[in-house]
Amino acid sequence: MNRPMLLPGSADALLFDLGRVVLDVDFKKTLACWAGHAGCEPADLAGRFSRDEFYQRHEKGELSDAEFFQALRTALGIAISDAQFLEGWNAIFSGEMPGIAPLLARAAKRVPLYAFSNTNAAHVEHFSAAYAGVLGYFRELFLSSAIGLRKPDAEAYDHVVKAIGAPAERIVFFDDLAENIEGARARGLTAVHVTSSDDVAEAMAALGI
Structure with a gap:
């Protein structure tokens, strides 16, 4: 999937999917x-x-x-x-994605971090306790079961962009699923397809974070 043009200082907020981006699942x-x-x-x-x-x-x-x-x-x-x-x-949750915690810790000192995940009440109750440490880097978690909207529906992205309060193009969104990347770009967000934490690290470097 094509990479977006990322320039230093071009992000007002970073928005992360959880599964296979922050938390590993199997x-x-x-x-x-x-x-x-x-x-x-x-x-x-x-x-x-x-x-x-x-x-x-x-x-x-x-x-x-x-x-x-x-x-x-x-x-x-x-x-x-x-x-x-x-x-x-x-049992689907198998730990943090390798290398993601230090990246989030560094980024959180520079820009606000948010999470946006398709999930459900049972998983939320579980991962909120089990992974409280790494989730603590996020200012707010936008969870489908709480907001009643899920990716890749346009309304879901619009809801999150409005809540963050930054222009869509200045929100950099990280997700592992192509359909969610395409959905985000269709609503004006800058989106990075994640296959490993290296993709997050490279994007942060390009943003000067």
Whole structure:
């Protein structure tokens, strides 16, 4: 994906996705946990899981965890408890992305940092406690389950830009998904596609941060 033109002093704020940008995630751990409880193979579940309407409504705060887990029960064809679903659901988090914490610490001294993530209430409760340290660098977290909007919908970016209060083109947004990068650019943000923390480091260097 093409890189944006970044110049020293051209950012009033940095905006970060969380999953695979700040926090490392591994969905295989989720599937392994669920399969262990259900007495089946993770591969049996992988093909049945999809980011469907129930998944998206859960991320917009329209479905409770219990309602979402019931939908999963049907979709995956397994009869495990809500507690077992929750255990696997939160097992997705596997630590901070390598090298990201020092970059955030440095950047936070120069410009305000914000996070913007598609997520859900169960994950928010988990990562807010487990990763309080690295999340402490952000002035505000814009979470889909709280604002009722999710990337890559145009309204979601417009909401965040308005809340930050800076011109869209002076907000540099970091995300690992091409569809979210394209959505951000369509709303005027400067967006950087992240494949590792090196991409964040290179962008910060170009911005003079």
